Amino acid sequence: MKIICLIALLAFFLTGCYYDKAELTYPANISATCDTTAVKYSVDILSIMSANCYSCHSGTAVSGGGIILDTYTGLKAFANNGQLLNSVLQNGNVPAMPLGGSILSSCDQNKIRAWINNGTPNN
Ligand code: HEC
Structure with a gap:
């Protein structure tokens, strides 16, 4: 039982971290894709x-x-x-x-x- 709780807790924190990272990198990606050098x-x-x-x-x-x-x-x-x-x-x-x-x-x-x-x- 303990191990199941641990795995559930671990999964929770891991997905938590994943979304944090996605949020942090998202604005940087937007500016990186704004290419004004070759506007058509x-x-x-x-x-x-x-x-x-x-x-x-x-x-x-x-x-x-x-x-x-x-x-x-x-x-x-x-x-x-x-x-x-x-x-x-x-x-x-x-x-x-x-x-x-x-x-x-x-x-x-x-x-x-x-x-x-x-x-x-x-x-
Ligand atoms: C909901 C309707 C609507 C939308 C959407 C709209 N316009 Fe207009 N636009 C107007 C109207 C009405 C006028 C007439 C001028 C006024 O308001 O005096 C106008 C006028 C203009 C003018 C002339 C400016 C002037 O001296 O009156 C320009 C340039 C212009 N629009 C550009 C745009 C661009 C670029 C977009 C999109 C980013 C846009 N419009 C979206 C309704 C719209």
Whole structure:
């Protein structure tokens, strides 16, 4: 009986330790996977935009004030006039986006900034 209790106790502590470690390493993994050196329009930017912005700013949506951001040309115009970055940084210069949603992660913000700094390539 004693040995069974010991094993149960040991299992409890071992799994406890496992989860502690997972928690500690998780934030480090997130920053390690935020790669802004090779941002692509077709991969990174499109996925950020479709997940957070297309509900209002795609061709058929009427809730985006007529601002169409689901084409390369449409998005590039707002990238070049500074409103795209200002809106997702929520710095007060233009209405904060995504409207009514939570602010983009700093990784997503940095990817958008990197894409703009690279000259908004259609890659
Ligand atoms: C719930 C709907 C909604 C979502 C989601 C949304 N927008 Fe908007 N957006 C609007 C509306 C409405 C406007 C019209 C401008 C206003 O609010 O004055 C706008 C305006 C804009 C503008 C022009 C800024 C200006 O001067 O008015 C930009 C750029 C923009 N949105 C970018 C984005 C981006 C990028 C996302 C995703 C991260 C996003 N929006 C998500 C509704 C939305």
